[in-house]
Amino acid sequence: MTSPRPGTKAHALRLADAETSLMTRHRELAHITAALIDKEAEVEAQALRIQSLEAELAEARQALGRAQGIVDYNLAELQSIRSSTSWRLMAPVRKLGQLLGR
Incomplete structure (x- = not known):
């Protein structure tokens, strides 16, 4: 085709x-x-949100570690108390207290 x-x-x-x-x-x-x-701005906002959540997760893991240490x-x-001699000797007294409704 030729151009006009x-x-x-x-x-x-x-x-x-x-x-x-x-x-x-x-x-x-x-x-x-x-x-x-707009999408690039959304991606940047999401990346910042991810960083924030990762920081929160790290803090939560540290708190969990501290709590687990306390529980342990x-x-x-x-266990130390229950295996002690005094705990074992006082078992009948505790049982009697339970039976008497204390």
Whole structure:
């Protein structure tokens, strides 16, 4: 297909169509660019949120470790008490107290 000769009505119409198409593509590109900028901002916000949650998780893990240490210590203390001679000797007194409704 040959191009219309410059200066003809067909040439002017073809140029107008090309210009309209170019403007449409330019608007589409502007919309896509704006959407991309919005998505990049969302990704950045999500990355910051992830960092914040990771910091919270690290703090929670530290708190859990401290709590587990306390539990372990208390269980060891309880085991120590229950295995002591005085605890075993006082077992009948505790049982009698339970039977009497104390």
